[in-house]
Amino acid sequence: MRRCLLYLLAASCALGAPEATVQFNRDIRPILSERCYACHGPDDRKRQSKLRLDVESAAKGDLGGHSAIVPGEPLASELIRRVTSSDTARRMPPAYSGAVKLSSREIDLLTHWIEQGAQWQKHWAFIPPTRPELPEISDRSWPRNSIDYFVKAKLDAEGLKPAPEADKRVLIRRVSFDLTGLPPTPPQVDAFLRDASPAAYEKVVDRLQASPHYGERMAARWLDAASTRSRATSCRAPRGIRLWQPDSTGIIAATARAELSPKNTRWST
Ligand code: HEC
Numbered sequence: 001m002r003r004c005l006l007y008l009l010a011a012s013c014a015l016g017a018p019e020a021t022v023q024f025n026r027d028i029r030p031i032l033s034e035r036c037y038a039c040h041g042p043d044d045r046k047r048q049s050k051l052r053l054d055v056e057s058a059a060k061g062d063l064g065g066h067s068a069i070v071p072g073e074p075l076a077s078e079l080i081r082r083v084t085s086s087d088t089a090r091r092m093p094p095a096y097s098g099a100v101k102l103s104s105r106e107i108d109l110l111t112h113w114i115e116q117g118a119q120w121q122k123h124w125a126f127i128p129p130t131r132p133e134l135p136e137i138s139d140r141s142w143p144r145n146s147i148d149y150f151v152k153a154k155l156d157a158e159g160l161k162p163a164p165e166a167d168k169r170v171l172i173r174r175v176s177f178d179l180t181g182l183p184p185t186p187p188q189v190d191a192f193l194r195d196a197s198p199a200a201y202e203k204v205v206d207r208l209q210a211s212p213h214y215g216e217r218m219a220a221r222w223l224d225a226a227s228t229r230s231r232a233t234s235c236r237a238p239r240g241i242r243l244w245q246p247d248s249t250g251i252i253a254a255t256a257r258a259e260l261s262p263k264n265t266r267w268s269t
Contacts, residue, residue: 024113029121031110037054041053051068142162168192169193179209188204
């Protein structure tokens with residue numbers, strides 16, 4: 001079970017201290033996208049001041065003697081001047097639009113990113129993953145895999161100790177609820193307790209994932225997502241599947257065959 005949490009933690013560990021390298025995709029694009037693209041983004045009917053911040057060449061381009069972003073020089077960058085300005089008529093995003101000032105953390109990130117050279121990144125989906133170096137940690141006997149190193153490094157940095165591993169009864173109960181939404185049966189608990197092999201937990205995960213209840217669990221999530229939209233929008237099922245049939249075997253079978261994905265599902269508004 002620890003493993004599931006690890007992935008989540010590892011993602012936030014990567015953030016590290018403020019002086020660490022600021023990354024465009026992780027730290028900057030979300031700020032620009034949420035706070036600036038409404039007026040300086042791809043939509044040319046809504047664009048203000050002819051400034052685009054979603055395209056590198058435009059964001060760094062000449063605006064008549066100055067530029068929004070001057071790599072390496074936050075103080076010369078109009079973007080930084082505008083987000084830090086105490087003059088509400090100049091500050092971005094504009095007060096008249098009802099937007100609140102950027103937080104000091106957002107301003108710090110933008111400033112450090114420009115200081116560090118304002119490197120743009122392609123969309124993450126086009127960047128081949130690379131394996132990072134394992135961080136130094138206080139207790140090398142704790143990790144079981146490389147992701148654990150990142151978790152431990154973050155715990156060390158926060159002055160925290162790892163929680164003790166849950167006992168086997170707790171583990172099988174958690175993973176059963178997680179994957180199928182159902183508790184384990186007493187014989188399943190007994191079998192897990194008797195299995196002393198190192199792969200005992202993996203075997204339980206494999207068994208649960210092979211179960212039709214795993215399909216039901218995944219389909220339920222998918223249906224939840226579909227029905228939260230169904231008041232404002234109506235949802236059409238992929239061809240050949242009736243979404244709201246009382247017996248959900250169609251959906252479960254489709255989920256098991258991985259047919260229910262946004263790619264082959266048509267949404268109508
Ligand atoms: C609600 C629309 C709106 C939003 C959101 C907005 N801006 Fe602006 N921006 C404007 C308008 C209008 C102007 C032109 C008027 C002015 O210069 O104050 C402008 C001008 C600018 C300029 C000056 C351009 C030049 O030619 O000198 C910069 C830099 C800028 N914005 C950056 C930002 C940043 C960074 C954000 C997000 C943190 C942002 N803006 C969000 C409307 C917006």
